Amino acid sequence: MNKSLQSKQTGSMEIGLIGLAVMGQNLALNINDHGFRVAVYNRSSAKVNAFLDGPAKGTDITGAHSPAELVALLTRPRKVILMIRAGAAVDQTIEQLLPHLEPGDIIIDGGNSHFSDSNRRTCELAQQGIRFLGCGISGGEEGARHGPSIMPGGNPEAWPEVKPILQAIAAQVDGKPCCQWVGEAGAGHYVKMVHNGIEYGDMQLICEAYHLMRSGLGMTVDEIEATFSQWNSGLLDSYLIEITTHILSFKDERGAPLIDQILDCAGQKGTGKWTGISALELGIPLTLIGEAVFARALSALKPERERAAEQFPRRPSAHPDDRQSAISAIHDALYASKIISYAQGYMLMREAARHYGWKLQFGDIALMWRGGCIIRSRFLGDIKQAFDADPQLENLLLAPFFSQAIEQAQAGWRRTLVLGIEQGIPLPAFSAALAFFDGYRSARLPANLLQAQRDYFGAHTYERIDRPRGEFFHTDWIGSGGNASSTDYKG
DSSP: OOTTTSOOOTTOBSEEEEOOSHHHHHHHHHHHHTTOOEEEEOSSHHHHHHHHHTTTTTSSOEEESSHHHHHHTBOSSOEEEEOSOSSHHHHHHHHHHGGGOOTTOEEEEOSOOOHHHHHHHHHHHHTTTOEEEEEEEESHHHHHHHOOEEEEEEOTTTHHHHHHHHHHHSOEETTEESBOOOEETTHHHHHHHHHHHHHHHHHHHHHHHHHIIIIISOOOHHHHHHHHHHHTTTTTOBHHHHHHHHHHHOBOTTSSBGGGGSOSOOOOOSHHHHHHHHHHHHTOOOHHHHHHHHHHHHHTOHHHHHHHHHHSOOOOOOOOSOHHHHHHHHHHHHHHHHHHHHHHHHHHHHHHHHHHTOOOOHHHHHHHTSSSSTTOBTTHHHHHHHHHHOTTOSOGGGSHHHHHHHHHHHHHHHHHHHHHHHHTOOOHHHHHHHHHHHHHTOSSOTHHHHHHHHHHHHOOOBOOTTSOTTOOBOOOTTSSSOSOOGGGOOO
């Protein structure tokens, strides 16, 4: 007889978990491994029983067959973590729980919810005396089982209650948990959203490096795997580079690289898109991540691309004679572009913190990303050091470590873009990263002409370099438009 059917001691379990898909199962096992008593519930009773009789057999995990039964098993204040699909399902599950909860109880949303939903839920539940946390959790199935990166935000009164559990089950790096308080309301899910946006960028950059080596340099899959393996022992050491080497070394049933049999049509779940939309709303030039999202959208146009390929065949130039030099340049382009990706992500988080009134600790965010999560990489420690040295750092590119790294990589970065152009290989993320860098370091941009154009056709006014900021002017460019500007019109 499984534990869901045995007699249970009411109020003996330290945390409840709802949702027994792979992530939920692995997180429950992780919690149990660390000595916390966990009760689980899924809307399908068969799934609860299968979990208890399968992966959870021999553990102290207890099952429940209804929200009421789950809540009755929990110690006060009750703590329930939701590992379910983001959106309406979260609200529906909360509604099912509320009749059985009391003021002071805690609901933790561990799914990929949009931060605006977490903003709303924190406020709505607080009015009913329920403390809500929106926790971004990264690391996939393996992370959930053995230690993910956890980004908690929401009601700050709930954090001390769940801190021992969440920090115990999180990944540990140098003795420190990859789980720290992020901020109020939807801050935790916002930081997770930016994490996922950076993940989109990192993956696209690696794919562009792979494409250049495969099509631009004529390298075999095995040669590329060896190159990535070497890179993973140096500056580019990261989880995504590591798994790329494993992917490239994997053979199909014929002994050929499996990668060559995978359709070049990428999917996405929306978090990268959310990051881009937030950047547009806040006015932050998140160009690299935006291009990574669009690259996936372009890949989905497979039949149309095949027709275009017939009409516009690629006519590459000869492969470079000095392959090793080209590989070195691609390495530098990948490293520099990766820095840009993180710099843009941090720009967005800084502006979001200002806009939403969050007190984000940017160095701690880097520490949370050092282990367990998908974007963990060597230089996250350098990001932490940069913010330790200057907590008010405007931009990562202005920190000595990163400015020197960019300077050293510039020549190879630019050579890589030239190689891509000559070979007819699209490099949207590499290109966006370099264009952003060149724009960011330009004291003067052609926006003066843009402002003149706006004033010409729409009387939108402009500022002058010889007058104080905030003083606006309008020119009657055609001699018959008068002196009225668009700001003069009311209505």
